[in-house]
Amino acid sequence: MLTVDGISVRFGGITALDGVAFTVEPGTAVGLIGPNGAGKTTLFNCLTRRCTPDAGTVRFDDEDLLALPPHSVAGRGIARTFQNLGLFPRLTVRENVMVGAHSRGRTGHFAAALRLPRVRREERELRDQAEDSLRRLGLADVADHPASGLPFGTLKRVELARALAARPRLLLLDEPVNGLSHGEVDAFADLVRAVREDFDLTLVVVEHHMGFVMGLCGKVVCLDFGRKIAEGPPEEIQRDPAVIEAYLGVAA
């Protein structure tokens, strides 16, 4: 479904990614791990066209992703969440989720100004869908609350709801459980598993919480200093000497 081949990104003298390659099969969940600064978020930014690699290709369903303008990525079925929340703080939770469905809407400026019947219909549909997904994720109570000033765990769920509103086939989660308590991590893992089942999602997850990654993902890719140092099933990765060295260092 997703094929990343030899991508390199350089910021000035720093090589953030150096020839990273891996594939994501439909219906699987791939974990992306590595110490801070390994290039995980940069890789995500390449997948959503926030940053253009200096070399390499990214193909999604046999389409060259790097040839698309950034705003078209969502329409192809790729959604993401952000490491430090990318919610719209002055919009309500419901509006945030409805913006998530932007790529599926067709209403243009003129039709909207005249509020044509099809605009009304689309608006009603989007509102109903948003309502459903808010209920599904236990956010119905905060639907009219601005998406700021709520507990962090709730905001993380709002972001998930917003990403799901795009009806993606590939969902990229950037550190979905950082800053959550133990209980919340477990609850969030259950939630992710459930929506993955419901929406038939393929997942790529960046996360430092090893329990979360190992429990969710069928394959794990480990990056260090922009290079892929290991790839395989979670059990193997946990035993891999290169991974242990990258995370813990070696005895001097």
Next chain:
Amino acid sequence: MRTILTTLGTGRARSLRAALTALLAAAVAVGAPFYFAPFQVFQLTMVLLYAVALAGLNLLVGFGGQISLGHGAFFAAGAYTAAVMLDRYDSAHLATLPVAAAGCFLLGLGFGVPALRLRGLYLALVTLSFAVFLPPLLKRLEPVTGGSMGLTVDKLQPPAWSGLAEDQWMYLVVLAVTAVALLLARNLLRSRVGRALLALRDDESAAEVMGVRLSLHKTLAFAWSAMFAGVAGCLYTWVIGFVSPDSFSFVLSITLLAGLVVGGLASLYGPLLGAAFVMYVPSVAQDVSDAAPGVVFGLLIIAVMFVAPTGLAGLAGRARDAATRRLTRTAPAAGRTPEPAPTTAPAADPAPADAEPVGAPPRTEKE
């Protein structure tokens, strides 16, 4: 009291109430010219046409998060389009409106291009330059614009069948145009497009990930906004019957922006309140002090911003919040959301401190 509030809060009652309010407002608005003296009717007409310009500016500044100090230029462009058409081509008044609207829309589309690359103060500066640059240009184009002398054209005349006085007819026509303009702005904002604008105001890169095409929405927001200003300018020509470069100095642009902020950014009826402020407060200031009306005007703006930091439109909401706070303080725990208990054992909580808001429900720890 509480039961009344809950009954009023239900969806159907709310829509009924909204319909009644709208009907009442419409009745008052239509009845006003038959009650007030001609001069007061003229003032109300001016409030309405400023409201159109402010609604446009609100689209751009309040909802789009961009800033324009040059909207006086679009206002002037609309006014001069109407005046030149009336003066040179003897057009009907109503014919000038679509031309001014379309012309200013295209002008806004063109000038919206710098808005793609610039933001904040830089955009403000570039747009201010439109406003500064236009009056001298109008003076230079004397054969068309009448130069510094300006153009005197016919005001809007009431048709014989209506039996209305000039000021009443003008008021009603301007009211109709304003109603349509405000409706268009409202429709636009309560849709996918409006949400896209709000989203890119709050977080551009997240909006783009959601599929919002930044360039399209930003330039069109500029174009709509310019169109509304142009329509307001066109109405101005109909009502005043005279345009000159000095009527549209850059002070007009700044007054419009001040009016919008005072009225309330990103509020649907803030433009009306802001327009009333822009229209009436200078004359009140004149009454208070003949010597320095500007000082009084400035002090009044400061006073409003102090009392209502979210603008006059936010004042009602703030008053309601304050009242509920007082009510709930006297009658605590009466069917309200439960007061949050203080979070226990914060040391075990890895969440960053700033993400933990006041009023968060207690975290449930599951081992």
